[in-house]
Amino acid sequence: MAEKIPFTMENLVWRSWSNPMVLEECTAEQIDVLEKSDPVAKTHEYYLTLVRDPAALLARSQLFNAIMYTREGARRADKEFAATAESLLNGCVFCASVHSRLYATFGKDRPTMEAFMKDGLGADLSPRLRAIAEFATALAATPPVAGPAHVAALEAEGMSREEILDIANAVAMFAWANRLMLTLGEPEYAAA
Template sequence: MSDKIPFTFEELVWKSWSHPARLEDCTPAQIAVLEESDPSAKTNEYYLTLIRDEQALKARSQLYNAIMYPREGARRADREFAATAESRVNGCVFCASVHARLFVTFGKDRPSMAALLDEGIGAELPPKLRAIADFAAALAAVPPAAGPEHVAALREVGYSDAEIGDIGNAVAMFAWANRLMLTLGEPERKA
């Protein structure tokens, strides 16, 4: 096991604890699933680990892409912040680093993201991000503790019911995705 990496904006790599599939051993159907999953999937150990069950990876990638990349609904920055908050709660340093950078790209608010990464969910945040962080933390609790007060807080800062659903989907996606990633491997610093 590698040294513990703190939450960071740094670009990390994810290393599988099992033996990922080798691209040259993948079937044409597996290659097609990798290509539709993510542009980097054919060189990424996470996708090459998941491709052993190509139908599950295909379904996972379609769901992920539908939740995180639609043109309508909640802003992309809000979805990325929700993913990062959930990843911060779950301890998924790899996902937090990826989605923190994406949040900064789309949301143009590095100081708020730095506070979340450095201090955790309790960091001082602008009202909209505070509502997302509280919702993510409550949804991450076991059992989930998100309730009408979290939805009301999101409405109070201006989110529509459809946008709240989008943010909830992003949080729920990462509640699952973080656990899968944390079960199969760990992040490492790039060489």
């Protein structure tokens, strides 16, 4: 088992605890699913582990792409902030690292994310980001405790029902994806 890595915005790699597929041994169907999944899927141990069940990986990738790459709904930065909050709650260091960097890119606000990664909900957040983080963590809790007050807080920040649903979809999807990552492998620091 690798060293315990704290939450970080550093680039990490994820290592599978099982034997991921070797690309050269994948079937044509598996290669096709990897190509439809993500540009890094053919070299990422997570995808090479999940492609053992190509139908499930295809469904996962289609869901991910439909939620995260749509032009409608919530802004990408808001979805990445929500996914970071959910990943912090669930303890997925790898996912928090990825989503925090994506938020910093799309939101053009690295200092806020650095504070959030350090202090969680105790960080000094704008009312909009606080509403997103509180909704995301309430929705990701087991059992979920998100309710009308969370929705009202998002609406008070100008979010439409469609944007709120989009945030909920992202949080729910990543809660599931985090559980896959947390039970199938662990992060390591990227080689320098």
